[in-house]
Structure formats: structure tokens, C-alpha cells
Amino acid sequence: MAAREDSLLNEGLPRYAQIQKSLEQRLIDGIYPIGSLMPSEQELSQEFNSSRTTIREALRYLRERGYVERRQGVGTRVISDTTRSTFFQSFSSLDELFQVAIETYYVVLGVETVVLEQELAEMVGGLAGEEWILINGVRWTEAGGKPICYVQSYVPKRFEHVVEQFPGHQGPFFELLERHAEGSIQEVVQEIRALPMPQDFSRQLGLKPGSWSMQLLRRYVSEGGVLIASFNWHPADQMTYVMRIHRSREQPAD
Amino acid sequence: MAAREDSLLNEGLPRYAQIQKSLEQRLIDGIYPIGSLMPSEQELSQEFNSSRTTIREALRYLRERGYVERRQGVGTRVISDTTRSTFFQSFSSLDELFQVAIETYYVVLGVETVVLEQELAEMVGGLAGEEWILINGVRWTEAGGKPICYVQSYVPKRFEHVVEQFPGHQGPFFELLERHAEGSIQEVVQEIRALPMPQDFSRQLGLKPGSWSMQLLRRYVSEGGVLIASFNWHPADQMTYVMRIHRSREQPAD
DNA sequence: TCGGCTTAATTGTCCATACAATATGACGTA
DNA sequence: TACGTCATATTGTATGGACAATTAAGCCGA
Numbered sequence: 179m180a181a182r183e184d185s186l187l188n189e190g191l192p193r194y195a196q197i198q199k200s201l202e203q204r205l206i207d208g209i210y211p212i213g214s215l216m217p218s219e220q221e222l223s224q225e226f227n228s229s230r231t232t233i234r235e236a237l238r239y240l241r242e243r244g245y246v247e248r249r250q251g252v253g254t255r256v257i258s259d260t261t262r263s264t265f266f267q268s269f270s271s272l273d274e275l276f277q278v279a280i281e282t283y284y285v286v287l288g289v290e291t292v293v294l295e296q297e298l299a300e301m302v303g304g305l306a307g308e309e310w311i312l313i314n315g316v317r318w319t320e321a322g323g324k325p326i327c328y329v330q331s332y333v334p335k336r337f338e339h340v341v342e343q344f345p346g347h348q349g350p351f352f353e354l355l356e357r358h359a360e361g362s363i364q365e366v367v368q369e370i371r372a373l374p375m376p377q378d379f380s381r382q383l384g385l386k387p388g389s390w391s392m393q394l395l396r397r398y399v400s401e402g403g404v405l406i407a408s409f410n411w412h413p414a415d416q417m418t419y420v421m422r423i424h425r426s427r428e429q430p431a432d
Numbered sequence: 433m434a435a436r437e438d439s440l441l442n443e444g445l446p447r448y449a450q451i452q453k454s455l456e457q458r459l460i461d462g463i464y465p466i467g468s469l470m471p472s473e474q475e476l477s478q479e480f481n482s483s484r485t486t487i488r489e490a491l492r493y494l495r496e497r498g499y500v501e502r503r504q505g506v507g508t509r510v511i512s513d514t515t516r517s518t519f520f521q522s523f524s525s526l527d528e529l530f531q532v533a534i535e536t537y538y539v540v541l542g543v544e545t546v547v548l549e550q551e552l553a554e555m556v557g558g559l560a561g562e563e564w565i566l567i568n569g570v571r572w573t574e575a576g577g578k579p580i581c582y583v584q585s586y587v588p589k590r591f592e593h594v595v596e597q598f599p600g601h602q603g604p605f606f607e608l609l610e611r612h613a614e615g616s617i618q619e620v621v622q623e624i625r626a627l628p629m630p631q632d633f634s635r636q637l638g639l640k641p642g643s644w645s646m647q648l649l650r651r652y653v654s655e656g657g658v659l660i661a662s663f664n665w666h667p668a669d670q671m672t673y674v675m676r677i678h679r680s681r682e683q684p685a686d
Numbered sequence: 687t688c689g690g691c692t693t694a695a696t697t698g699t700c701c702a703t704a705c706a707a708t709a710t711g712a713c714g715t716a
Numbered sequence: 717t718a719c720g721t722c723a724t725a726t727t728g729t730a731t732g733g734a735c736a737a738t739t740a741a742g743c744c745g746a
Binding site: 192193229230231232250251252253 | 728729730731732733736737738739740
């Protein structure tokens with residue numbers, strides 16, 4: 179009982195939390211050096227005068243925090259003296275990621291089949307000489323409102339039957355394509371450039387000749403390859419791309 | 433014994449893992465609707481003919497996965513029928529985040545004290561009328577190489593003594609500032625714009641008048657407020673900002 | 687010296703039990 | 717009707733115990 183009070187701060191925390199803190203501090207202080215084995219569960223159980231279950235709960239926390247790895251037959255090995263610290267940016271959906279306003283209104287201007295040249299193939303993620311479908315359109319704030327951006331979407335020819343459904347579809351095209359694809363979207367690559375706005379796009383968006391744009395290129399990649407690659411051409415003076423990046427000392431899911 | 437075999441797939445998995453899978457499937461199937469209470473630990477213990485500890489382990493998994501929340505005195509309430517599925521982009525350091533080439537070479541052109549006007553204050557995260565320190569500089573590929581971008585860095589006046597160390601410091605300034613700040617950097621906000629390149633910056637970068645830029649504004653925010661806000665002006669034709677976003681069905685730290 | 691076997695140590699899984707802490711519902715009284 | 721009290725249900729914390737699975741070290745024989 180007296181040994182217990184000496185070893186732990188009496189903070190009203192559960193015992194396992196107090197042991198966590200003690201052990202974490204020792205790791206940070208290098209008392210258990212990286213690469214070494216910590217005392218066994220039994221040894222810690224005796225030191226803290228607690229049951230093995232309580233010790234295991236504390237060690238579980240250390241493992242989840244990235245300080246140690248635990249292996250049956252070996253023991254608890256120290257792999258870090260700092261808790262995992264990453265910067266991350268996470269999104270609950272791709273819409274949120276791409277800051278697409280839900281209420282925007284998309285108008286298809288035309289659909290055609292194109293043969294990819296080398297440079298374009300590299301950008302959309304296809305092969306030179308392949309046939310892809312190009313859909314030109316304009317995204318508006320609302321029907322009859324202001325134009326937001328000019329959109330060129332490139333889709334592999336094998337999704338021709340899906341493209342036919344695009345004009346009646348008000349959500350993102352990638353969602354429609356994902357439903358018909360082998361597997362779900364695993365990665366999205368976005369590239370951002372400042373470029374002169376092509377003149378015929380300027381006309382569609384009501385801009386003066388010689389205007390500039392922020393061009394966002396996005397490739398949506400599933401297991402079966404690129405589903406769609408879209409160039410969004412935003413008028414430069416109407417577009418700020420904002421990213422908020424947070425530090426996490428915990429798993430973001432906590 | 434027979435009841436046990438009926439309820440669980442005999443997969444060689446630990447019992448708690450088998451129960452996890454069963455319960456997860458029920459959640460996905462809507463057998464336990466969102467908002468409802470799942471059976472109590474005791475009920476599940478009887479159903480699966482397992483100890484309460486084993487049930488708790490399975491429920492812990494469901495909680496960590498975001499399906500349920502558990503409250504003492506209430507029970508286990510369903511809050512989702514899908515596991516957390518997020519898209520994320522994580523970085524092990526801010527250098528990686530901002531695609532800063534380690535080997536670049538920064539030259540300070542000048543340091544002055546400025547009083548923030550309203551618009552600038554909003555961008556750097558200060559207050560109009562405040563004194564901040566402005567450091568102008570150019571980042572080069574290497575000493576004597578090509579210019580990469582023009583950099584305007586704004587630092588609160590209270591870090592005046594730290595700014596004095598900037599000229600001899602080849603790493604990122606935010607790291608130096610973080611060491612002298614109250615608390616570490618918790619968030620970085622980055623804004624990307626396509627803008628005409630200011631003429632005196634054009635001159636410094638060897639560009640023709642009328643050139644355009646991609647402007648990256650970054651605010652590094654600690655508990656005590658903004659540490660530094662930097663405008664990086666990149667020549668438009670020399671800059672593509674690339675982001676790779678991955679889907680994760682697990683906590684990114686795993 | 688190398689390989690196989692045995693033993694001991696260590697963590698992983700599972701159980702039963704007990705008490706604490708919190709929430710909820712029912713009942714009684716003002 | 718509102719508030720207080722009490723009983724019950726539920727999850728959280730903690731203990732002790734047992735057996736399983738894995739690893740490492742030591743020993744022995746070829």
C-alpha cells in the first residue's frame with residue numbers, strides 16, 4: 179500500500195492510467211532505451227503492486243501510441259521514445275476534399291471521342307493512342323447563375339455506357355463511375371497549376387481574353403485503373419484553394 | 433458447445449475476433465439500427481456463451497471502428513453502420529508536406545518592420561495596426577543556381593530576437609520559431625492562388641514583366657497564435673502543386 | 687559446428703468474480 | 717407538476733487464475 183503511493187501520483191485517475199503515465203515518462207526520459215526490452219508484465223505487476231490485467235491495459239496504451247511493440251515469447255520492446263506525431267489532413271468524403279459546393283449546377287456542352295496524344299495521356303493516366311471520351315461542360319453556381327469553372331473530363335472508352343448517364347446526373351461523375359468499376363477509388367491525385375485560360379473557355383465563362391486560370395487536374399484511380407481525369411479551369415481571381423493541416427499526437431480516429 | 437459452433441464461423445480466429453465479425457456484420461446489415469441500443473454485455477455473453485471479458489474485447493473493437501459508443505449506465509449505442517472510411521493525406525513532417533526540396537538555398541534580401549493593414553492582417557493572421565517583421569528573400573535551387581521563388585515572411589514582432597538568427601539558418605524558419613514559441617505548431621493553413629507576379633519580384637526572379645505566379649500562403653499556428661506567415665511566389669510555368677490522397681478504411685496510424 | 691529437442695520465459699486468450707460509477711425509471715411527497 | 721429518493725441495469729475498473737502460443741536459450745548428439 180505504501181509502495182503504491184510512492185510509485186504513483188494520486189490523481190484520481192484509474193490505476194492503469196497512472197501506470198501508463200509513469201511508463202510513458204520513463205520511455206520519454208530514455209530509462210528504457212530504444213531497442214531494449216521493458217520489464218516483463220510480471221515484473222511490472224510486482225513493481226506497481228497491481229494485477230497483470232491492469233499492467234496489460236497500460237502497455238496496450240503504449241503500444242497504440244507507438245512507443246513499443248509486443249510479441250508473445252519475447253516481451254515488450256521499445257521502438258520509439260516519442261509518441262507518433264504526424265500532420266494530417268483528412269476528409270470524410272471526396273466532395274469535401276475538393277471543396278465542391280453541393281448546390282452547383284453542371285451543364286454538359288459536348289461529348290466526343292478523342293485519341294490521346296503523349297502529353298495528354300501522361301496527364302490523364304492513359305496511354306498514347308488510346309481512345310478516351312472527352313466531356314466538356316461548365317459548372318454554374320446554380321441554374322441561370324454565374325459560371326464557376328470550365329470542366330474537361332476524360333473517361334476511358336470502356337465506360338461509354340456510363341457516360342451516357344452523365345447529363346442526367348447531378349452528383350460527381352466519379353461516384354457514378356465507381357459503381358461500374360472494378361473496385362472502389364483508392365487514390366486521387368490532384369495537380370494544381372496557374373495557366374492562361376484558353377480563349378474558348380474564357381468565352382464560355384464570360385471572361386476577357388488574356389485571362390488566367392487556376393487549373394485543377396484530378397485523376398481518380400481504382401484498382402482497375404483511372405476512372406476519370408478532370409481538368410477544372412477556374413478563373414484565377416475567383417479561386418483560392420485552402421488546405422488546413424492539423425498536427426495529431428493521437429490516431430485521428432480518437 | 434454446440435451453440436457455440438452454430439453461432440460462430442470456425443476459422444481458427446480467437447473467439448473475440450469471431451464475435452467482432454458477427455457483430456460487425458449485424459451492424460452493417462442494419463440488424464442493430466443506428467440510434468438503437470445493442471444487447472447488453474450480459475445478453476451477448478449469454479448469446480455467444482462467452483465470458484464478459486471476451487464480449488468486451490469485441491465491443492472495444494466496434495467502438496474503435498466507430499460503429500458504437502459505450503456509456504456507463506446506458507449501454508452500447510449504434511452510431512454508424514459503416515466503419516470510418518476517410519480519405520487522408522498524411523505527412524511525417526511539414527517539409528514533406530510542402531514539397532520543399534531539402535537542398536534549396538535561401539537568401540535574405542531585407543528585413544523591416546511593417547504595420548499591418550486590414551487586408552494583410554487577415555491573410556497573415558494578425559490584427560490591423562500591429563507591428564510585424566517582414567523578411568524578403570529568394571529561394572534558389574543552390575547557391576549560384578536558379579531562383580525558385582520569391583518569399584515574403586511575416587513574423588510577429590515579439591519574435592524579433594529569433595528573426596535575427598534567420599540569415600544563418602538554412603532550415604525552415606518555422607522550426608526555429610517553434611523552439612521559442614509557447615507550444616508547438618498545431619495547424620498549418622495553406623492557401624493557393626494564381627496571381628500576377630509583382631514586378632519587383634519578377635525582376636528578382638529573372639522573369640519578364642507581366643508574368644504570372646502561383647502564390648502559396650502558409651500560416652503556421654501554435655497555441656500562442658501565428659508564428660509565421662509566408663507568401664511564396666512561384667513562377668507559374670515552373671510550379672505544379674501535387675497532392676496524393678489515399679483511401680483508408682483503417683485508422684491511418686495503423 | 688550445426689541441428690534438434692527440451693525447458694523456461696513471455697505475451698495472448700479466456701474465464702470468473704467483485705466492486706465502482708453512471709444512467710434510467712419508478713414511486714412518493716410537497 | 718416538479719423534485720427527491722431508491723432500486724435496478726449497465727458499463728468501467730480491477731483482481732486472480734488457467735491454459736495456449738510463441739520465442740529464446742541451453743544442452744546433447746552426430
